[in-house]
Amino acid sequence: MLPACSPSADDSFLAVEIAAKENTLDGCTACGCRARGALDPGTEGRWWVSFGLVRADDQGGWETVTSSSHCGVGSFEEVAPDFGRTVGTPYVVLGLSLTAAVPPAGEVSLDTRWSVQKLSGFGEGGEPVYGRRTEQRLLRFAEEEDLAFPLMVADGPETEAFGVHEVLLQLRVSLLGRGPARAYGSLAVSADVPGGEVLLDGGLVGRVAEGHPTLLENVLAGTREIRVRDFSGREVRREVAVDVGETAEVTLAVLPQNEAAEELVPLGENPQGHAEFWRVRDAAVVVRIPAGEFLMGSPEGEGEAHERPQHRIHLSEFLIDKNEVTWRQFRRFAAATGAQLPRAPIWGTPDDYPVAFVLWQEAQDYCEWAGGRLPTEAEWEKAARGTDGRKYPWGDAWDARRCNSISGGLHRPEPVGSYPGCVSPYGVLDMAGGSWEWCADRYREAYYAESPSHDPAGPTEGRLRVMRGGAWMSQPIWLRTAYRVRRSPTSRNVDHGFRCAQDAPEEPH
Numbered sequence: 001m002l003p004a005c006s007p008s009a010d011d012s013f014l015a016v017e018i019a020a021k022e023n024t025l026d027g028c029t030a031c032g033c034r035a036r037g038a039l040d041p042g043t044e045g046r047w048w049v050s051f052g053l054v055r056a057d058d059q060g061g062w063e064t065v066t067s068s069s070h071c072g073v074g075s076f077e078e079v080a081p082d083f084g085r086t087v088g089t090p091y092v093v094l095g096l097s098l099t100a101a102v103p104p105a106g107e108v109s110l111d112t113r114w115s116v117q118k119l120s121g122f123g124e125g126g127e128p129v130y131g132r133r134t135e136q137r138l139l140r141f142a143e144e145e146d147l148a149f150p151l152m153v154a155d156g157p158e159t160e161a162f163g164v165h166e167v168l169l170q171l172r173v174s175l176l177g178r179g180p181a182r183a184y185g186s187l188a189v190s191a192d193v194p195g196g197e198v199l200l201d202g203g204l205v206g207r208v209a210e211g212h213p214t215l216l217e218n219v220l221a222g223t224r225e226i227r228v229r230d231f232s233g234r235e236v237r238r239e240v241a242v243d244v245g246e247t248a249e250v251t252l253a254v255l256p257q258n259e260a261a262e263e264l265v266p267l268g269e270n271p272q273g274h275a276e277f278w279r280v281r282d283a284a285v286v287v288r289i290p291a292g293e294f295l296m297g298s299p300e301g302e303g304e305a306h307e308r309p310q311h312r313i314h315l316s317e318f319l320i321d322k323n324e325v326t327w328r329q330f331r332r333f334a335a336a337t338g339a340q341l342p343r344a345p346i347w348g349t350p351d352d353y354p355v356a357f358v359l360w361q362e363a364q365d366y367c368e369w370a371g372g373r374l375p376t377e378a379e380w381e382k383a384a385r386g387t388d389g390r391k392y393p394w395g396d397a398w399d400a401r402r403c404n405s406i407s408g409g410l411h412r413p414e415p416v417g418s419y420p421g422c423v424s425p426y427g428v429l430d431m432a433g434g435s436w437e438w439c440a441d442r443y444r445e446a447y448y449a450e451s452p453s454h455d456p457a458g459p460t461e462g463r464l465r466v467m468r469g470g471a472w473m474s475q476p477i478w479l480r481t482a483y484r485v486r487r488s489p490t491s492r493n494v495d496h497g498f499r500c501a502q503d504a505p506e507e508p509h
Contacts, residue, residue: 012102012175014039014110018047019170020069020151025163033410035071041102048076050083051152051167052091056122062091067162068411068473072347082346086494087473089128091162092152093117094169108175110139116151144174176218185221185242188213190251191228194283194328195352195416199227207352207415210283210328213249228252231285231322231417231429232270263371264319264505270427277319277505282329282370284321287383287428288504291317294382295389297448298482306445307482310389313378314454320375320383321499323416323429324354324437325366333366345413345494352415354435354497360465360489363438363498372502374440377466377484378456379501384432384469385481386425392481393424393431403433404472405479413472431469432479435497436487439466443486464488471495 019034039045053065065088072079076095083090095115102108114137117130139145152158152167159165189198194210201224206214208228221244229235236252255265255278264277267285275288293314298307328351334341341349342357349355360374367373375383384393392398400408403422417429424431431437441458443466458466464486470479473495477483487496 012041014041014098014100014102014108015174015176016045016047016098017170017172018049018071018096019172020049020051020071021148021168021170022051022067022069023165023168024067025159025165031067031069033069033071033412035073037073039098039100041100043099045098046073046075047096047098048072048074048079049094049096049151049169050076050090050092052162053088054091054119054128055089056126061121062119064161065089066406066473067164068406069167070411072412079346086345089119091119092167093130094151096169096171098173100173102175107140107142108173110141110145110173112137112139112171118152139173141173142175144172146170146172183221183244184218185244186247187216187219187224187226187240187242188247188249189216189226189228190214190249191236191254192252193228193230193254195323195326196231196254197229199229201225202227210332210351215247226250226252228254230254232267232276232427234267272423272425272427274426276322276427279370279372282325282332282366284325284329284370284500285323286319286500286502287322287426289315289318289320289379289383289426291315292387294385294387296378296381296451296482298480299389303480303482306448307484309448310482311448311451312453313382313451313456315378315382316455317504318375318379318501319372319504320379320428320501322427324435324497324499325363326352326416327355328352330355330358330366333369337365337369339365342492347413350415352417353413354416354430356413356435356494356497357492358438358496358498359492360438360487364440366498367500367502370500372500374438374498375501376455376457377439377441377468378451380431380437380439380468381481383426383428384424388425390425390481392479393422393428398476400476403430403479405433405470406473406475409433409472411473431481433470433472433474435469436467436471436485436493436495437469438496438498439468441466443484467496 017036020032022031050070054062057063097113099111115134117132120129120131149169151169190213191208196208198206221242227237240250242248267276270276277286296313297310299310327349345356403419442462443464444459467485467487
C-alpha cells in the first residue's frame, strides 16, 4: 500500500514505482528490485537503485561479489554507511530526484534529475572511488507514464563479471485523485489478525495494523468488497458502501470467538492438514508438528561434513511459529518487559518485516515471554523438511521463485509470508531465506555422530550457537533444510532473526 500523502490543493498525488530489470545471460526472470512511493505535487521525492556488489582485489582492481540489485526510497547518501557495512560496496548507484507540477487540467510535468555513480576502483585506503555523471530531463504525460532507461550497458569485462547484458531502470508514474475528490472516499479497516492481508475488490492493498485501523485512501465511491486473509488462507469478506469524501469504517473477525482466556486459541487445520493455534500474547500463528521420526542431516556425498552422518531422530510433538518474529511482535515484547529494541536497519522497522539485529539471548527471552522457547536444531529441521528428507521445504529441486534469496527475491527484506510457495510440508513459512534463525542448541561439529536418537537438545558445552534457514542475500546452497552454521550468541547482524517453538497442548478427548 502506498504511504499516505498530505493533500495538495486539488487532492492529487503521484504513485511512483522504480524497478531495476536485469537482462541476464541465463535469462533470469526474477532478477532485479523495485521500490514504491508517493509524491505530492510541488514537493521533491527521491529514489535510488544500486547494481552489483564488489570488493578490492589483490592487484588494485575489483572483483565481483554478486550481481544483485537493490532499490530504495530516499537518498542513497543517507543509507550508504549502513549499506556498505551490512550489504557491501555497490558497483553502480543511481540517485533519482522527482518534482511534479500537476495543473487542474492538461499534462503533468515531471522534472527528473539523475545522478549515476560507477565504480572506477579503490583508493589506497581501500575506499571505493566513483565516476559521476548527472543529467536532467523533463517528462510530460496525461495520467500515466511507463518508461525504461539504460542504467548500465555492460561492456565485455562487465558482462563476464556480472553475467548481464544490460541493467534497465523502469519508471512508472501514475496520477491519482486529480481534481476535486468528487468520486473518492476512504476505508478504515480493522481486524483481529495483525499482519493479515487486506484486499480491496480482490487486490492486495495492505496489511492489518495493530492498535489502529489500516487506512485506505482514494477509494472509488460505491459498493466495495473488503477481505482480510491470514497466512493460512482463512478469510472473511464484507461489502462496504463508500461515500464521496467520507471514511467508511469496517471491522472484520477472522479468529474464532473464544470467551475463555486461553494462551492458545485453536484455529483448525491449515491447507497442509496440520492444526494451528493463535498465541494470544504475541499474536503469532503456531503450527502443530506431529510426533515421530524424520531424517536429519545430509547423506554421504552431499552437504558439508558437519551435516553428516544422516541419522533418524524421533521427536515428541511440538508447536513452532508459522512465521519469523516481526518488528510488530518484538515491539509488543519490549513494551511489556522493558527490553531494548535492536537498532534499526537501513530499511527501517516496518511492522511486518522480520525483526533484525537480534542476539541469541534476546531471542530466547522473547520466546520465554511469549510462552515458549527457541526451537532445538532437530525441531527446526523437521518443521522445515518433514519426514522424507527433502532438500528444500517444498521438495528436492531448487526453485528461485519460491523464497526470498539472492537468486529469487528482490534482494532486500520483505514482509513475512510474502512467499506463500516457500512452505514446508506442515505449512510453516519462510524456512528458506528471509532471515537466519537462532536455534536453542550449542554447536559442536561432530555432534551428529553422537546425537541421541530421541529429542536431542544439542551439546551441553560450547560457546557458539546454531543458526538455520539462510537469509535474503543467501545462495541456494545455504537454503537447504540440512544446512547449519555456527555463530557467536553475541553476534548482532542485520540478517539475524528467529521464530519460537513450544510444547504442544494436549489433544481434547
